Amino acid sequence: MSQSQPTLQIEDLKTHFLTKAGDVKAVDGISFNVNKGEVLGLVGESGCGKSVTGFSIMGLIDHPGKIVGGRIIFNGTDLVGLAETEMRKIRGRKIALIFQDPMMTLNPVLRIDTQMIEAIQAHENVSRKVARLRARDALGQVGIPSPDERLRAYPHQFSGGMRQRVAIAIALLNKPDLIIADEPTTALDVTIQAQILYEAQKLCRDTGTAMIWITHDLTVVAGLADRICVMYAGRIVEKGGIDEVLDDPFHPYTYGLIGSVPSRNKRGSPLYQIPGMTPSLLKLGSGCAFRERCSRADEACKNMPQATKPKPGREVRCFHPHLETS
Amino acid sequence: MIVAQNPSPPILELRGISKRFLKELDFAGRMAERLGADIHEELVHAVDNVSLKIQQGQVVGLAGESGCGKSTLGRIVAGILDPSEGQVFYRGQDVALMPAAQAQATALKIQMIFQDPFASLNPRMRVQDIIGEAPVVHGIISRKEREDYLDEIMLSCGLDPSYKRRYPHQFSGGQRQRIGIARALAVKPEFIVCDESVAALDVSIQAQILNLFIELREKFNLTYLFISHDLGVIEHISDHIAIMYLGRIVESAPSEALFENPNHPYTDALLREVPRLENRHAEFAPIRGEVPSPLAPPAGCHFHPRCPRAFDPCAKSAPQLVTLGGERQSACFLNDISMSKNG
Amino acid sequence: MIAFLIRRLTQSGLVLLVMSLLVFIGVFAIGNPVDILINPDADQEEIERAIKALGLDKPMWEQYWIFLVNALQGDLGRSFVFNIPALQLIWQRMPATLELAGFAMFLSIFLGIPLGMIAGLKPDSWVGRTIMSGSILGFSLPTFWVGLMMILLFAVYLGWLPASGRGETVDVFGVPVSFLTLNGLSHILLPAINLALFKLSLTIRLARAGTREAMLMDYVKFARAKGLSNARVIMVHVFKNIMIPVVTVLGLELGNVIAFSVVTETIFSWPGMGKLIIDSINVLDRPVIVAYLLMTVSMFIVINLVVDIIYSMLDPRVRLGDMKS
Amino acid sequence: MKIETGFEQEISDPLGKKEISPLRRFISDFCESKVAVVGLSIICVIILIAIFAPLLSVQDPYDLAQLDIMDGRLPPGEVSGTGITFWLGSDDQGRDMLSGIFYGLRTSLGVGAMSAFIALIIGSSLGLTAAYFGGRIDSLIMRIVDIQLSFPAVLVALVLLAILGKGVDKIIIALVAVQWAYYARTVRGTALVERRKEYMEAARCLALSHSRLVFRHLLPNCMPPLIVVVTVQVAHAIALEATLSFLGIGLPVTEPSLGLLIANGFEYMLSGRYWISFFPGIALLLTIVSINLVGDQLRDVLNPRLQS
Amino acid sequence: QTLKIGLKSEPSSMDPHYHNLTPNNMMALYVFDRLILQDEKQNLKPGLAVSWNNVDELTWEFKLRSGVKWHDGSDFSADDVAFTIGRAPNVPNSPSSLGRYIKQIKSVEIIDPLTIRLKTEKPFPLMPTYMSTFGIVSKKTGTGASTEDYNSGKAMNGTGPFKFVEFVPGDRIVYKRNDNYWGEKPNWSDVIVKPLSNNSARVAALLAGVVDMIDFVPTSDIEILKKNDKVSISQTVSNRVIYMHIDTARDKSPFVTDVNGNPMDKNPLKDLRVRKAMSMAINRKGIVEKVMEGVAIPAGQLLPDGFFAISPNLKVEPYNPEGAKALLKEAGWGDGFGLTIQGPNNRYVNDAKIVQAIAQMLTRVGIKSKVDTMPKNVFFPRGSKLEFSFMLVGWGAGSGEPSSPLGALLHTYDKSQGFGSSNRGRFSNADLDAKLEQALATVDREKHKNLLIEATEIGINNLGIIPLHFQVNTWAVRKGLVYNARTDEQTLAMGVKPAP
Ligand SMILES: Nc1ncnc2c1ncn2[C@@H]1O[C@H](COP(=O)(O)OP(=O)(O)OP(=O)(O)O)[C@@H](O)[C@H]1O
Numbered sequence A: 001m002s003q004s005q006p007t008l009q010i011e012d013l014k015t016h017f018l019t020k021a022g023d024v025k026a027v028d029g030i031s032f033n034v035n036k037g038e039v040l041g042l043v044g045e046s047g048c049g050k051s052v053t054g055f056s057i058m059g060l061i062d063h064p065g066k067i068v069g070g071r072i073i074f075n076g077t078d079l080v081g082l083a084e085t086e087m088r089k090i091r092g093r094k095i096a097l098i099f100q101d102p103m104m105t106l107n108p109v110l111r112i113d114t115q116m117i118e119a120i121q122a123h124e125n126v127s128r129k130v131a132r133l134r135a136r137d138a139l140g141q142v143g144i145p146s147p148d149e150r151l152r153a154y155p156h157q158f159s160g161g162m163r164q165r166v167a168i169a170i171a172l173l174n175k176p177d178l179i180i181a182d183e184p185t186t187a188l189d190v191t192i193q194a195q196i197l198y199e200a201q202k203l204c205r206d207t208g209t210a211m212i213w214i215t216h217d218l219t220v221v222a223g224l225a226d227r228i229c230v231m232y233a234g235r236i237v238e239k240g241g242i243d244e245v246l247d248d249p250f251h252p253y254t255y256g257l258i259g260s261v262p263s264r265n266k267r268g269s270p271l272y273q274i275p276g277m278t279p280s281l282l283k284l285g286s287g288c289a290f291r292e293r294c295s296r297a298d299e300a301c302k303n304m305p306q307a308t309k310p311k312p313g314r315e316v317r318c319f320h321p322h323l324e325t326s
Numbered sequence B: 001m002i003v004a005q006n007p008s009p010p011i012l013e014l015r016g017i018s019k020r021f022l023k024e025l026d027f028a029g030r031m032a033e034r035l036g037a038d039i040h041e042e043l044v045h046a047v048d049n050v051s052l053k054i055q056q057g058q059v060v061g062l063a064g065e066s067g068c069g070k071s072t073l074g075r076i077v078a079g080i081l082d083p084s085e086g087q088v089f090y091r092g093q094d095v096a097l098m099p100a101a102q103a104q105a106t107a108l109k110i111q112m113i114f115q116d117p118f119a120s121l122n123p124r125m126r127v128q129d130i131i132g133e134a135p136v137v138h139g140i141i142s143r144k145e146r147e148d149y150l151d152e153i154m155l156s157c158g159l160d161p162s163y164k165r166r167y168p169h170q171f172s173g174g175q176r177q178r179i180g181i182a183r184a185l186a187v188k189p190e191f192i193v194c195d196e197s198v199a200a201l202d203v204s205i206q207a208q209i210l211n212l213f214i215e216l217r218e219k220f221n222l223t224y225l226f227i228s229h230d231l232g233v234i235e236h237i238s239d240h241i242a243i244m245y246l247g248r249i250v251e252s253a254p255s256e257a258l259f260e261n262p263n264h265p266y267t268d269a270l271l272r273e274v275p276r277l278e279n280r281h282a283e284f285a286p287i288r289g290e291v292p293s294p295l296a297p298p299a300g301c302h303f304h305p306r307c308p309r310a311f312d313p314c315a316k317s318a319p320q321l322v323t324l325g326g327e328r329q330s331a332c333f334l335n336d337i338s339m340s341k342n343g
Numbered sequence C: 001m002i003a004f005l006i007r008r009l010t011q012s013g014l015v016l017l018v019m020s021l022l023v024f025i026g027v028f029a030i031g032n033p034v035d036i037l038i039n040p041d042a043d044q045e046e047i048e049r050a051i052k053a054l055g056l057d058k059p060m061w062e063q064y065w066i067f068l069v070n071a072l073q074g075d076l077g078r079s080f081v082f083n084i085p086a087l088q089l090i091w092q093r094m095p096a097t098l099e100l101a102g103f104a105m106f107l108s109i110f111l112g113i114p115l116g117m118i119a120g121l122k123p124d125s126w127v128g129r130t131i132m133s134g135s136i137l138g139f140s141l142p143t144f145w146v147g148l149m150m151i152l153l154f155a156v157y158l159g160w161l162p163a164s165g166r167g168e169t170v171d172v173f174g175v176p177v178s179f180l181t182l183n184g185l186s187h188i189l190l191p192a193i194n195l196a197l198f199k200l201s202l203t204i205r206l207a208r209a210g211t212r213e214a215m216l217m218d219y220v221k222f223a224r225a226k227g228l229s230n231a232r233v234i235m236v237h238v239f240k241n242i243m244i245p246v247v248t249v250l251g252l253e254l255g256n257v258i259a260f261s262v263v264t265e266t267i268f269s270w271p272g273m274g275k276l277i278i279d280s281i282n283v284l285d286r287p288v289i290v291a292y293l294l295m296t297v298s299m300f301i302v303i304n305l306v307v308d309i310i311y312s313m314l315d316p317r318v319r320l321g322d323m324k325s
Numbered sequence D: 001m002k003i004e005t006g007f008e009q010e011i012s013d014p015l016g017k018k019e020i021s022p023l024r025r026f027i028s029d030f031c032e033s034k035v036a037v038v039g040l041s042i043i044c045v046i047i048l049i050a051i052f053a054p055l056l057s058v059q060d061p062y063d064l065a066q067l068d069i070m071d072g073r074l075p076p077g078e079v080s081g082t083g084i085t086f087w088l089g090s091d092d093q094g095r096d097m098l099s100g101i102f103y104g105l106r107t108s109l110g111v112g113a114m115s116a117f118i119a120l121i122i123g124s125s126l127g128l129t130a131a132y133f134g135g136r137i138d139s140l141i142m143r144i145v146d147i148q149l150s151f152p153a154v155l156v157a158l159v160l161l162a163i164l165g166k167g168v169d170k171i172i173i174a175l176v177a178v179q180w181a182y183y184a185r186t187v188r189g190t191a192l193v194e195r196r197k198e199y200m201e202a203a204r205c206l207a208l209s210h211s212r213l214v215f216r217h218l219l220p221n222c223m224p225p226l227i228v229v230v231t232v233q234v235a236h237a238i239a240l241e242a243t244l245s246f247l248g249i250g251l252p253v254t255e256p257s258l259g260l261l262i263a264n265g266f267e268y269m270l271s272g273r274y275w276i277s278f279f280p281g282i283a284l285l286l287t288i289v290s291i292n293l294v295g296d297q298l299r300d301v302l303n304p305r306l307q308s
Numbered sequence E: 001q002t003l004k005i006g007l008k009s010e011p012s013s014m015d016p017h018y019h020n021l022t023p024n025n026m027m028a029l030y031v032f033d034r035l036i037l038q039d040e041k042q043n044l045k046p047g048l049a050v051s052w053n054n055v056d057e058l059t060w061e062f063k064l065r066s067g068v069k070w071h072d073g074s075d076f077s078a079d080d081v082a083f084t085i086g087r088a089p090n091v092p093n094s095p096s097s098l099g100r101y102i103k104q105i106k107s108v109e110i111i112d113p114l115t116i117r118l119k120t121e122k123p124f125p126l127m128p129t130y131m132s133t134f135g136i137v138s139k140k141t142g143t144g145a146s147t148e149d150y151n152s153g154k155a156m157n158g159t160g161p162f163k164f165v166e167f168v169p170g171d172r173i174v175y176k177r178n179d180n181y182w183g184e185k186p187n188w189s190d191v192i193v194k195p196l197s198n199n200s201a202r203v204a205a206l207l208a209g210v211v212d213m214i215d216f217v218p219t220s221d222i223e224i225l226k227k228n229d230k231v232s233i234s235q236t237v238s239n240r241v242i243y244m245h246i247d248t249a250r251d252k253s254p255f256v257t258d259v260n261g262n263p264m265d266k267n268p269l270k271d272l273r274v275r276k277a278m279s280m281a282i283n284r285k286g287i288v289e290k291v292m293e294g295v296a297i298p299a300g301q302l303l304p305d306g307f308f309a310i311s312p313n314l315k316v317e318p319y320n321p322e323g324a325k326a327l328l329k330e331a332g333w334g335d336g337f338g339l340t341i342q343g344p345n346n347r348y349v350n351d352a353k354i355v356q357a358i359a360q361m362l363t364r365v366g367i368k369s370k371v372d373t374m375p376k377n378v379f380f381p382r383g384s385k386l387e388f389s390f391m392l393v394g395w396g397a398g399s400g401e402p403s404s405p406l407g408a409l410l411h412t413y414d415k416s417q418g419f420g421s422s423n424r425g426r427f428s429n430a431d432l433d434a435k436l437e438q439a440l441a442t443v444d445r446e447k448h449k450n451l452l453i454e455a456t457e458i459g460i461n462n463l464g465i466i467p468l469h470f471q472v473n474t475w476a477v478r479k480g481l482v483y484n485a486r487t488d489e490q491t492l493a494m495g496v497k498p499a500p
């Protein structure tokens, strides 16, 4: 891997939602890099701030939300505070987003071709005809049979898997440098999920596009990602190479997460169980957010642990990481 | 001796169960059809001639892709839907032929736990009513015993009894699912149908609920029909697994045997696609195509258009589910060939 | 499509039949129009002669039967009062009402949708709040009261616009319309606004709710993630989606506009069908009442049909064949 | 996917000690909008006025013996022959406008609420029946609903009242006739959705009786949209009654509702005797606007799609 | 110069013989002259007939005006009159024909083109009056013409002061001046008549200058219009008496109850003393002042002063509630009884309000009264079916003399002779019947008049009806114009002149 600058570099990003009930610190100081051609897995439980991270990068935070700190350096430019017109040029062209629910992301009342062509014409001054040809090619690329006819269809005429492929095709249209995939297979069957994963993998390999794959499903990340970031309550608690983290988790949360995935060798026996439930992001104290559920927590955890690098390429935020097992 | 060889009947047996959903045409529709409009009655074979035996204390997993009829089958078992054809036997007795009182008792013996922790609890009832309504109505407990009984049930489902005056929305997803379980347990069931009961939960919560299922099974001597499309979960909890494809069971075997050595090409493909923690940097090799519409399933073996090993007879007739030794059953013509080769 | 049409036609036929019967019985129950129509000076012999002349001496069922047989041949009877075919009378008045209703609809759509969208995009701004407060007022004010106030203000105190009547008309394809001349326009403005007020508020609310809902949808976010400009997102993605409820509801409301013109026409002396029906009810001119109701119902049926077809065009998920009613 | 806001989490935090019933939560949501709260207060005041009208009024405006035509059309503040001060003036029959408005509110609200209530009972029973049993019963009821809805309310009421004649009971019948279908449609719509929800299946699994299913499980969950429809329809009914009174059919003249008071005073508008029509008009406006304000906020609060 | 008129009631047709209704008859006057015309006080004056007299008791001779031309230029002659007399009673589908005014004519005899004789079976003193009620149409254009032909203008060929231009129902009727008119030529080259049925809208239209003249100015607006310097008002008492009709015939009357509202077997209204007490209880001046805002005249008989055959002996009943109570007591109703008063709410000026006011007054003397007003379409049929006990009605004597109300309201109900057709109280008095019938057979003007006065006195003194007031009709015109207000409520462009 070359030593060139990473495609995306996030430094201490903070995105808060200033609601009436108080500040929701959905993303609270996260940093990570994504390199060219790399798949970064971003995992964590529901509500931990994965999607907000993705939207922060795109500059699409919903109303009470605001980036309150940090930098998002994409190809050398800081996206935080970039003018809306500049940001629009990056969205969809340099960075593409794929959503979780394929039923909801395509506008039900517009034809597929309209939705694809507008994505091209938003960035390039090309004729409809040319744009249409490109749209057709993109559909073919994601394995949709007879793309010419399918262009004229409406989203509801597609099955869930097909729709997700259309979404991927749209993401591909402008050959972006980075794709943010926000749980794109969560709503799909295993067999369809496998097809989507196959397309995604092929894509990164063929085009060298970098990808952030957001999911709560460790097993998916295991097969797809090169590196992994584990999020908990708005912070990244652990990151590192996929094999290292999964085989040898440092953070008690990662440890528990991996333990709670049913798998062959644990059949019939009780799964590892993280007690309690995800805390409300509104009422986070100053200390480690996981301490209420953590078996290793002690007085020290009432303070916020800083990221440490117990091993090269690994990073963990914990006072009592599972270092002894390694 | 003879008695010992003839064990008690399975707690639940399905024989030739089919369920068809028919969207009939009204008068105008029929007229239009006569006039040559492109309108037809739509017939969905949601469940097609399914037979299955479940022994007391077993956990039977039912897996398959979306729309293959898992939930429909589960509902038939739970008595929410009536089968179009076939019989359901509970402890050897045909449910349809039971006298009313017994039928009701049986209905209570078979309970169901649902997928959506939000939709499966009545948002306008307090937890105590959700759990306590049916036992009081059916005279399982008296009104006076209710409080104690509630505490007991809630505790065994890992719920704090002091929450019983709350409404469902005041609970997290995992807790809601526990309330659903408590509701089912409150009528003292013997058999529980779990329809995707953990699909909507986060992994950590999912583990809690799965553990609870395993715990309760031992504590109350329950039998589960565990429906899920997540083979990892199925594998974890089930003793025996049935794989469905487009309304039919294509393979049914003890879990170990099934995962070790899948017989049906569909099972095989499915298992290979299950993402696992151990598979890093996987090469994904998906089955092409998607589940066909149940409105117009392919002739013969429903799987043949997607099957890498399909051959002539597959398109012509549907293979029967045959016993392949032990408790394994499979419905594939390839077995005929291998058997004839062997034999 | 064919099934849909067959379903509609049978249903409509039934509705018309039932309705004509009900109205017939109803009007029969109210009384005998001759008592009102006849000059008070007339003696009993004259009254009887008139009853006979109008065919009112026959038993009701026979009258209804005669009516039905004639109706099937397109003859809905003659007005007792005007002695011209009831249908012709309604045809004469219909363009005025349709013009008024159409103009009102035009106002409510072309003002309502943009206002509603603005309110939906900025629900918490003062603009949004003002629009919404206005729409609540428009929603609440009884039409007749507003009409009176408008006459009082614009016609009497300010003297800007005429208080009543239709003004100059120009024939377009033989149909007189008034919005093409300045004088005609000035006449139609007040009644049209009056009639439009309720629908305008309704449109604003529909558009606002639709916009708010659409803005929360993933597809809007996805569209923005594609790098589309705000204008395109709103004008295409949001707009097309809110058009679905707006068109359906407004289409159905067109019927109501036509019906409510009864009130507006009474206040503004607009020479349309609404005034005709009130007058006809007042003098029990049964053929006109029945014909009017049959006509309006037929009009509703046609409107509903068109609305459903537009609906199925706007929303590709909908198949006409599946629609029940 | 449900986006959880911090706000909701706080309330629903199961670990927290706070216990908030749906009612409390609903009230707090409702109070978010100041305008709606003002609207609600106005409605409460109006209802109180309506209930206690006989105590608040200096005169029984419905008792002809208490009216004297010689006190007719006195401007606001004048004193009648019998020494009563007409703070808002009097109408042509010598009716104290303030008392008239109090009683008129009583009649208008009564007619609106009563018709909405009866229509609610009829409509929702039919709607529930249609949704729960489905099939032919459903088609039959819904076809009738469609037909009813395809007639504009004013026309139906107009024709009906022309046939029925005058009276509070008659106008209630007419209003019920034009309103029931809205309830039936609403209830059926929600009931169809709710019926398919898993909690209904669970209840069936528990072998509960049909009536328990319908009335304890299904009906309460159909209430939110119904409540919205009720508020809107009460407002509509009041406005429609006023319109019909204005057109000269509906209520008896000696017991005027707000609409009739307005209609009576309308002809005096141009001549400067504004008070006969103006004050009841304001009362009517306040009533309808505040009901609608409340209904609006209810719609927002009860609409699951807009709820965070 | 154009005159725009806003009318309360629109004619239902242009056909002068289709519908015997004031708006129709009045609009017909614009185009079609009559043999005899009525001036604004309803006195007869020559129209197409210059003179008329009795050849004998049973024969009337009319001398026709010479040199009169139809609008199409052809000459007017006796043929046209004969044709009209043949057509008027026989218009197909007429809801109310003019036959009533013609059926006494047994035969028509044309003496020469300008002389015509009408023969009757019995002496018929009202012949000239009746001949002033319908327009004469041209035989040439009228032959075979249907009502539609009149509406479309095809058959609108008259001799009147205006020529017909167009009729747009609900919107306008347009005329232009007949420059060859035999009589006084109107001041207006064009007349546009607009129906504006809503009272306020009509006033607003005048104030906004949309029309130059309106009729039936609502009483409530008269004051302000009088003060407005852009308009002026003209008023006159009308031939319409507003009265209460009483169920004097039945022993059990549907809306009479005892004090507590329970049905009663006795009908106090049969007792003249009770009726007298009711009449005394009514404050007519109060009604006129407060309800009618002064725009009416208290009534003591069937027609106001100045009309033919007015009784000098009948006076307006003074308001006397104490006397009324005493009288009620005397009649045995000292505790009062219950009564529902019915009335229309869209027929007469302030009709519903008058009913309420009367209910107030009766309640005050112990007759507990309720009010039930209804649209005229419901009221009249029910009234004619004798469903009421005490009701408010009005009667306009189109003929301008009392035989019309006497015959219709107070004569014993007699279907065969056509008497009592509107006698909704079924009052019956043999004396009155005899006097009236005799009057109607007496051609001698003075005798005829005295008989009518006697009949009127019998009817009023027996309180077959309780007269309340005579309506005063009000027109408002733009400043600069004057209108010669008419007792017959008609609004004629011919009567509108620039102010001197
Ligand atoms: N519009 C908003 N207003 C207030 N809070 C918000 C908003 N959007 C998100 N949040 C908060 O931000 C936090 C993170 O949300 P996010 O959607 O990123 O979670 P996630 O990790 O993507 O979860 P999931 O797996 O359910 O998609 C949540 O706790 C949520 O409460």
Ligand SMILES: Nc1ncnc2c1ncn2[C@@H]1O[C@H](COP(=O)(O)OP(=O)(O)OP(=O)(O)O)[C@@H](O)[C@H]1O
Pocket (backbone or CB within 6 Å): B021, B022, B044, B045, B046, B064, B065, B066, B067, B068, B069, B070, B071, B072, B073, B229, B294
């Ligand atoms: N009430 C119904 N009416 C018509 N068709 C139905 C009905 N219920 C189910 N079906 C059809 O029957 C088939 C099987 O449905 P079912 O819900 O049993 O599938 P499933 O395996 O549970 O799918 P999933 O994993 O998505 O829950 C589907 O094609 C579905 O469309």
Ligand SMILES: [Mg+2]
Pocket (backbone or CB within 6 Å): A050, A051, A052, A182, A183
């Ligand atoms: Mg997310």
Ligand SMILES: [Mg+2]
Pocket (backbone or CB within 6 Å): B070, B071, B072, B195, B196
């Ligand atoms: Mg399912």
